[in-house]
Every structure is written in structure tokens, then in C-alpha cells.
Amino acid sequence: MNAQSTINASGRMAGKERLVVIGNGMAGCRAVEEILAACPDRFAITIFGAEPRVNYNRIMLSSVLAGERSFDEIVVNSEDWYTDNAIKLIAGDPVVHIDREAQQVVSRGGVIESFDKLLIATGSDPFVIPVPGKDLGGVVTFRDLDDVEAMLAAANTSKQAVVIGGGLLGLEAAHGLSLRGMEVTVLHLMPTLMERQLDEAAGFLLKSELEGRGMTILTGADTGEIVEADGKVAGVKLKDGTEIEADLVVMAVGIRPNGTLAKASGINVERGIVVDDHMVTSDPNILAVGECVQHRGACYGLVAPLWDMCRSLAARLAEQPKGYKGSVTSTKLKVSGVDLFSAGDFSGGEDCEDIVMRDASRGIYKRVVVKDNKVIGAVLYGDTQDGNWYFDLLKKEEDVSEIREALIFGQAFASGGVSLDPKAAVAALSDDAEICGCNGVSKAQVVGCINNGANSVDAVRSTCKASASCGSCTSLVESLLALTLGDEVEESANTMCGCTSFGHDHVREAIVEREFKSIPEVMQELHWSTPDGCSKCRPALNYYLLCAWPGEYIDDQKSRFVNERLHANIQKDGTYSVVPRMWGGVTNPRELRAIADVTEKYNARMVKVTGGQRLDIFGIKKEDLPAVWADLNAAGMVSGHAYGKSLRTVKTCVGSEWCRFGTQDSTGLGIKLEQMSWGSWMPHKFKMAVSGCPRNCAEATIKDFGVICVDSGYEIHIGGNGGIKVRVTDLIGRVETEEEALELSAAFIQLYREDAWYLERTAPWVERKGLEWVKSQLFDDPATVPALAERFRHSQSFSQDDPWAQRAAGERSDLHSHVGSIGAGPPTDGAIKQVEPAE
């Protein structure tokens, strides 16, 4: 190949050295992150990846398989990261040749890149046992996203899976496939599962647990061949003759460091690519990290050691060599509901002392192996709380003779404390104790990032990555938050939801100040941790945007709870109920007739008088809703918004018109209030009432806004609630005229709309803010009531359209009709096509 003539000159931009990385996996990208942090401007970086995608968290493939996460959720560095750091990513094009002489690499697609420094991070290859049938369709390994997709496709069309290998990977694959509805058999050569991490007892407990979940586990099972039918897998035959049917076979028997490319270019490779303590290979310009390397005779198959390697590598490039000394590893199995921890050597033997505790009734087994007064191994099953503590003792080779007696009971006991407080246990951990194994984050690093302002688990996750992967250390992170921040952490409990580390107030302020006008924009700018939020934040954001930008923001139907989307109340059987508005609780024969007709025409099952003085028609199908509304509209009735976080009813008594005690026209004022405020969206449902005298027949003192008419005018009450926690209103003032009562009502509603958190009713809101605060907001400055009321009226000018009328006229009919239907015809019917199942 004519490499010389196609030298890529762009690499040498602005006098930077050229760093080429082979392998876009966990170690390769982490190394680049560390290098960017240690010496940001030194290199122009190019990364080659064999997989056609950005860098993702390989560990979490198990969760993708199990359906707990999507691929997007396990991406570590999105395309932006490459762009922002001017990294050239060549994905889906593996390097096939390293020319050390010319300092160039060549990809399969013919791309040639020159380097000053080369970093090899090619990971490992899954080991495939060389039995007949290993190349058949339906035989997969478990290493990358393609494998996961192949398994998912198989799980869609097939029933039976065999997983060969009862180690960490095999069991996670088996768990995932079984959650996907497959019948799974695990074949394991050794007599117990995960024999390298678990002793016999723990292996047995694990086996019974998995069998209890419906998997079949065959130990001592030696695969003889993979049986074929029609060119595809049909089963697995063991050497002892046993046959197991299968349409999918997953090989998860181990991995082999991938040193092929390095070896071919003459770099020293034994089991893995041989590196020194600074991750330098036999060629001083070529470095290597990750599963592909062999350091001091050891190869690693877990991520924690890779992080140590990457740090040493970056330190050396930054001319501050620290040197890597090798790692001790610990293991956890990511199978939901199985708590299992193992570290170090538990094979026991001479000079070793075993301390064992079993609690059969609770399914707990713990074993700690001590040699020369030091912990050298631990296996915990069922209760893994003390795993990190044992692991810490082990790594530090601490003398445990003093606490020997209590060692097995865990840290709380052994440290002499009587309390079993997990916080105390975490407090006692040393600074360099590892909190997050997946990402190699120490206690000191977590505390550091909390001190720098991270005040919630999510904030910790997004800054130092602790607990961002498998999540098994979340409780440790929570304890550290509590320890470091004390009471302040309480505040972070007010984050809107798990998708963000910000609270409602912060988000609302940002929407107004930074002029965010769409949900995706808020999520992007405020670093939402989920791709599109959840059922808590989406409706809240929709409301906040709508409140901040009336007339500008376009309502997002998919962020609305079904009731608001269909303008009717969903009931327990999936049908809907419909409540027309009855202004101030007043109706007439025409309306009553229309309601009666609708009830008959659409076979409604019941009509009921509600607590808010209206009639509720029950048992309407979503398809019939537009027709029901059309009929009610025809009689002059509009939507009662009985379904919404919005103004519901204005309850009234008959007042001075009829009642011998009445002092004012309470019905009339109720109707005016309702006509002013109907159709408004609120943080939560909002109810008003007007009583004609202090006898209070309309129960105005348990409403969000209540008026009690008195001889001299109107008493204004706020913050009442008749719900689960009854709260009586607070009196905020007296006014003389109806106009003033209406104005104050508009101002109060707007204050609530602009300040309360979504789904916070006025009662808890008033208690949270304090009555004095509410009063000061309204009355300290005579200009505020008119200003608030004006903002309310402005917003009302956009929202007082009857949603029923729009739907009855055919708008969004897609929300009410089926998208299609499936008939009973034979499978030869014109619309039907036979298609081969996907593999």
C-alpha cells in the first residue's frame, strides 16, 4: 500500500502532536478523557472504533438486555463530546495494520492516519468453544450492542435459549433473556456457578435463587456439539448425550485479550499486550490500556483496574509519572434482586482462617477469609452492605486482630459502635475507599464533588460519575450526601424528579430568565439526565412554559395527563365521565334535557350530582366523546374542566336573592368569578366558593379561594382544602365591592400560578410560603394586585376557548379513534403478508 503518498497532513494542526487511539471502548475513551484533563492542548486526537457507534458503557449492556435501560441511556460520550474536544472519530472502520516504522495506522476502509503517539485499547474477544455447530445462525456471544440486538431479535421470535457459561456474563445474559420471556437453560462446566468469585455455599444459594425464577441450571455440563436443523441452531448436545432444545445459544465462557493487531506489528504480546507501569509497550511510542494488556503478568476483565491504568497513562503523558501497581478487584452480579459481592481470594487452605455466618431464614451467607491477621477474601450473599468495608480492609492489608471477633458482623459492630446506622459505617470509611467500582471513584472524590456544589445523587452522578453505571453504590452516595451536607441535602429532595438535579423554583426561574420556550430546550439546557423526561416532569414543564409564555408556548399534548388530553375523566374501567360547566351551580330545563338525552343516547351508566354542584355523566367511551360534546355544546354548555389542573367549580349558595339571611348576591358573584377564571391552567385543581352570609352554606372556608358575604361587603379567604388533609382558609382581607373581590381573586390566582410547584395545591403552598409572605406579595405595594390581575387576564385571553367545541368540530380526532383494527380473516386476506421471522 502506498502509505507515504496519502499521509494525512491535517493531523498536525497548530503544531500539536498526533495521538491515534485504536479502540473506542471503555478504556480508550476514558484514557482520552484523562489525557484531556491532564494535558488539554498537547494532542490532536483521532479515535478508531470497530463498532459503528459512539462510546458507551459496556457494563450496562446487561441492563439493556434486561430492558432496564435503552442504548441512549448508556452512552458515555455522545457525538458532542467528540466535536467539543476536536476529536476525529472514525467509527465502524477497524484498524487492520500498524506500520511502526512509518508511524501510521491503516483502517479496513483504507483510512491512513499518522501518529506521534499510538494508544491501543482493543479490549478482548469473547472466547468461542471450538465445538461443531459454533458458526450456526442463532449462536451469539455477549460483548457488544450487536450481540444484544441479536439476542433481542431472537427473544422476539423464539422461545428457548441455552446460555453456555455460568459466570458473571452468562448469568446476566440468562437473566435478561428470561425477563424477555424465554425459557433459559444455563450450562456450566464447573460444579458451582461463578466459581471464580463465589465459594460453593454462595454458588448454591445463587443457583437456587435463579432456579426459583424459572431458569434451568445444569452444572458439570460439558458441551459436545451444537445441533443443527435447517441451517440453524436446534439445540445443544452435552458430551454425556443429554440434548437440550434451543433456538438461541449464547456463548459466554470467557474472554481473551485482543492483541492480534499489536502482535502482527511486532509489539511484545504474551497473554495480552505487555506493558510497563506507565502503560508503555515494547515500542516507546506505543501505549496500551484496558483488557487487551498484560501488566506484571496479570490481565483484567473488569473496569475498575482500567481506570487506574488510564490515570497512570495520563500522568505519564503529563510528565508526572505515578505508575500503575496492579489492582485488586471485586465483583457484583447485576441481576436485580440478587445481592452478591465477592473480592480477593476465598479458596481458603492452610494458614487461612474462615469466618462464616449463615442466616438461612433470611437467605444470608457471609464468609470472610483471614490470613496473617489480614482479610484476603470475602464472599457475601443476600446482604452486601459491608462489601466495601471488607474490600477496603483487604486492599489496605489492615491488621484485623483487634476486631477479629466482631469482623463477620460487619463494620457497625466491629468498629465498636452499637448503632447499625449505615451513615456511621460510611463515615468510618477511609478517604481512598472505593465507593463506585464501575467508575473507580473514591470516597474523597465523591466528597470533593459534593463540596463543590453537587447536592443530590443526580448531581454527583453527572459530575464525578459515581453511581452513574450499575447503581449498586447509590445508597453509599446518599449516605455521603447526608454526611457531608447535613440538613442541606433535604433541599435536594425537592428536585422536580429523578431526571434533574434542579428544584421546581430553579427550573421556573430559568424558563422565565433564559427564555426557554420548549420542553426539549429546558431539558437540554438544564442537563436533564433522561432522554425525554418522565411522567412527573413532563406535565410540570408543560405547565411552567404555558404559564410563563401565554400565547407563545404551544401546548404539548403528549406531556398532558390523559384527562387533560381527552378533556374528560378517566374512570377505573377505562371509560370516561363528562361534566359540563354549570355557572355558579345554576342550570335550566334546556341543559337538564340535553344531559338527559346524552345519557340515553350514549348509554351512559350513571348521572351523579358532584360535590361541586354539577352533573357528572359516567361510562362514555373515548370514541364517543366528541359526539357527546357536540350535543352538549348544542344546548349551550361548555367543558367543566372537571378533569384538569385548572379552575373547577365555583360553589355558591342562594344568597340575598332567596335566603332570608343573605346579605349579598352570592350566586351572582360566583357566576362572575367563574366566567372570569374558567379555562385557566393551574399548578393543581382550583376551587372557589361564595357564601351569602357567615352561615357559610357554600363551604367557602375550605376552598382555594372563598368569599363570605357580610353586610359591609366581602371577606376574602384563601388556602382552604377539603381533601385528605382538611385545611380551613386564612382570611386575608375585606373588600367593599364585587369588583374588588374579583380583582383580588384574579391577583391571587395569578400569584399561585406563577409561584406554586406543579401539583401543589394552595393549602400546602400557603403553608410552605407562609401567610405573611402571601399577604406581603399582594398588599405591600398597591401596584401589585392590578399587575397580577392584568397578567391573569392577558393569559386568559388565550385560554378561554371551549376545548370541547374544538374537538367536536373534528380537531385532533386521532386522539379519539383507533389507528387500525385487526379482523378475524384468514392469513391470506389481501392486507396480510407472510414474512419470514427475523433471525
Place this chain on the structure above:
Amino acid sequence: MNAPDWVSVCSKNAIEPGMAGTVPVDGGPEIAVFHTIGGDFYALVNSCPHKGGPLSQGIVHGDSVSCPLHNWRISLRSGEALGDDEGCTPTIPLKVEDELIWLDRAVILAEQRA
């Protein structure tokens, strides 16, 4: 394993991202077809494992839907209730081909019998 019986139900554009459409089935349970905001399609029996809520009317986020009745979160991939809840709604094989959504009627009808 029965051969799949693919039936096309609607055009792929019939369901907005972030929403779901319903498909009644003769001789089988009603199906909900979901279109995630990320652009993926999934089909589930339109009934929550908790108390049968119509999942098609829930809020779709990521690859899950929150049931409109009591807010259980159901995985669109596996039909499993997520979080602390337990239960599973049957998933229906779905594919997108020729701009159409196809469901496997054989599996839907088997669900009714089960």
C-alpha cells in the same frame, strides 16, 4: 413455534412520537402501539398489569409508559412493571416495513387464550 402472521395495521405516520394508538382485534385483546419520542415503535396488550388501565392513554417517556390509572411505569420493551411494582403486560412482536406498522396476529390471538 408457530409461524408469525404479520398483519399491517396502519401507516407509521399515524402515531405521533410520544403517543400511542389503539388497535381492536377480532378474537383477541385490544393492542396499544407506542411511538416513543426517540422514534421507536412497540406494541403491548392495552392493559396495565396492575388493574387493567389503558396503557395507550399514559404518558410515554424514554422506552416506558406511565399508566394513567395509578402511575405504574411499564417497560415498552418487556412489558414489565418497573421500579418496585411487579407484573407484566404481554408484548406483541412488531415491525416497521414499507412505512407500515405490522403486528403478529398469531401472538395476539395466543394472548387471548392464555
